[in-house]
Amino acid sequence: MASHIQMPGPVCLIENTNTQLVVNPEALKILSAITQPVVVVAIVGLYRTGKSYLMNKLAGQQKGFSIGSSVQSHTKGIWMWCMRHPKKPNYTLVLLDTEGLGDVEKGDNQNDSWIFALAILLSSTFVYNSMGTINQQAMDGLHYVTELTDKIRAKSSPDANEVEDSADFVSFFPDFVWTLRDFFLKLEIDGQPISADEYLxxxxxxxxxxxxxxKNFNQPRLCIRKFFPKKKCFIFCQPTLLENLCQLETMHDDELNPKFVKEAADFCSYIFSNSKVKTLSGGIQVNGPRLETLVLTYVNTISSGDLPCMENAVLALAQIENSAAVKKAMAHYDQQMAKKVQLPTETLQELLDLHMASEKEAIEVFMKNSFKDVHHLFQKELGDRLEKRRDDFCKDNVKASLDRCSALLKDIFHSLEEDIKQGVYCKPGGYHLLIQTMNKLKKKYLQEPRKG
Incomplete structure (x- = not known):
């Protein structure tokens, strides 16, 4: 059952080799088995800011996503962990942990911005994790947001004079959650206490x-305000004494700052209750196989040097799903006809009536499984294939009728031929007897059913 997808630990979904992004087939195989809609939570942020710890909390596990205790970035590319949703049994929770941004050892900023863009394209909730306060440095870490319109397109061919409308992006952008770690300030403005959301x-x-x-100050702020209509902020105090931070993965809640434990629990509770199902334009819910197609489409596009395009991703998805819907519909038609039709049928109309009943059911199966068949191209293809099946059935019906009639004639008139050979009718009154026998045999032939 897809609802029981339970991975013992995360697997790499998209590997970053520092020269290119490569999709892991093992991870795609896991996604292809998830028939439920998916809630996708991705986390990004500078390396060594404790992203993986938060993702392990969401997974309800002490360990899982790699938590580095040195100054090196541990998570390369994007790692995935799928599990039963703790609060919504009809959904599957997909957690995506991304490699730390700004790792000096990588030396390639380009890959950082693609990892950031992919996290946004694939998620329904996007968590940005940073240390300390929301200062200019934290904002600078979000400079990738300002590059998004250069990295992603909503439409496959915007008019030459037309700048893509931010509404096109907002329609597929995830909800935004900012997590501030090791926060040490008092939450207040002009002496008045404020909430974390108000602080944001x-x-x-x-x-x-x-x-x-x-302009530099305003640009990332403008982008966050414009692209992410739904925003939330969580602040976390330091979890434990500085010297114990490297053992965070092995420490239990009762060994940590109780305030931090509560803050982490509040964050998890919010994500579980408020994160939405990943949806595409037109309100199409994404399940495992659809997420698999999105991953492949985006990564292949980036690898070929193009910009990932939402519209093309949806088209690729439609191509796959509608081809499958046509196959499913045809399989249903063949199954129904095999069950109902015995050739030859008594009349042509009987065959056509059975065809029409099965065709109607096949179209219903297609409609149920099709996806954004905007110009009805796949429905037309189904119609053409059903018409060909009907014509083939009619030809087969004529042949079956000829074969059955020939066999019947041979069978019924065999005794008459034998009698003629034996000279049974070469005697007085023989002609009368022959006509009588022939009429009897003709009657017998005409009374045989299903000759077509």
Missing amino acids: ENSLKLKQGTSPKE
Whole structure:
């Protein structure tokens, strides 16, 4: 059962070799088996900021996603962990942990921005993890957001004069959650206590002015405000004493700062209750196989040097699903006809009636399984294939009728031929007897059913 997908630990979904991004077939195989809609939570942030610890918390496990205790970035590429959703049994939770951004050893900023873009394209909730306060450095870590319109397209061929509307992006962008780690300030403005969400909103305020300094300050804030209509902020105090941080993976809740434990529990509870199913334009819910197609489409596009395009990804998905829907519909038609039809049928109309009943069911199967068949191309293909099947059935019916009639004639008139050979009718009154026998045999032939 797809609802019981239970991976013992995470697997690499997209490997970053530092020169290219490579999809792991083992991970795709896991996704292809998930028939439920998926809630996809991705986390990004600078390396060594404790992203993996939070993802392990969401997985309900002490260990899983790699937590490095040195200054090296541990997670390369994007790692995936699928599990039963703890609060919504009809959904599967897919956690995506990304490699740390800004790792000096990589020396290639380009890959960072693709990892960031993929996390946004694949997730329904996007968690940005940073240390300390929301200061300019934390905002600079989000400079990838400002590059997104250069990295992603919503439409396959926007008009030359048309700049893509941010509404096109908002329609598929995930919800945004900012997690601030080791936060040490008092949450207040002008002496008045504020919530973490209010702190975030206040930090996203723009500065007046048009100088390069103001522009640099405003740009990431503008992008976050524009692209992520739903925003949430969580703050975490330091989990334990500085010297114990390298053992965080092995420490139990009762050994950690109780305030941190509560903050982590609140974060998990919010994600479980509020993270939505991943959906595509038109409200199409994404399940495992659809997520698999999105991963392949985006990574192949990036590898070929193109920009990932939402519209093309949906088209690729439609191609796969509608081809499968045609196959399913034809298999249903063949199954029904095999069950109902015995050739030859008594009349042609009887065959056509059976065909029409099976055709109607096949079209229903197609409609149930098809996806964004905008120009009805796949429905037309199904119609053509059903028409050909009907014509083949009619030809087979004529042949079956000829074969049955020939066999019947041979069988019924065999005794008459034998009698003629034996000279049974070469005697007085023989002609009358022959006509009588022939009429009797003709009657017998005409009374035989299903000659077509």
